[in-house]
Amino acid sequence: MKKFLLFVSIVFLISVNSVFAQNWDISTVTEVATNVFGIPQEWLTAQKLIFNVIIPFLALMAVCLGMLKQLRIFPRAQYVEVLLAFLMAFSTLPLKWFVIFVTWSLGAMGVWAYIIFFVLFVFGSLLFGIMRGRGYVGEFNASMAFYKDVNKELDQIRQKRIDLERRGPGTNPDAYVKEMQRLEIAEQKWHERLKAWRDTH
Known part of the structure; x- marks a missing residue:
């Protein structure tokens, strides 16, 4: 062939x-x-x-x-x-009329194909920009929400430690030590989560 x-x-x-x-x-x-x-x-x-x-x-x-x-x-x-x-x-x-029709139709299809390409390119670029902008806004809002939750949890842990230190060990020092250790571990875990989140974003 x-x-x-x-x-x-x-x-x-x-x-x-x-x-x-x-x-x-x-x-x-x-x-x-x-x-x-x-x-x-x-x-x-x-x-x-x-x-x-x-x-x-x-x-x-x-x-x-x-x-x-x-x-x-x-x-x-x-x-x-x-x-x-x-x-x-x-x-x-x-067939003169048919050949003219073929020539005209090919030109029309070429023009139409370019118009479609131009429209798709323009609107596709605009849509991509809008979606990209929304993605950045969404990531920013998610970051702010995450920071807000982490600070809230850390503030609560710090407040509990302050209250616990203010009350002192009292008659049960073992429970006091365990509670302080639990609060320290919880605070450390939240700091680790915050560090891991910063490393991936």
């Missing part, structure tokens, strides 16, 4: 080069293009040949080949699919 496509491309390029190399006023070239290939005579200029013949032909051949491959009518004969796609695209050249 690759060799066949290469052959078609070479033949096509040779034909185009021969046309460009010659004078467009030569009657033989215009007669062959008009009578044999069915190309309108007003299209035999460089710009119109490219946009009204070459581009529609290649686009139609690509669409036809893709359609035939999806249908899988000839799964073991790929050359047949390429040949049919070439013939299907080639047979539309005499």
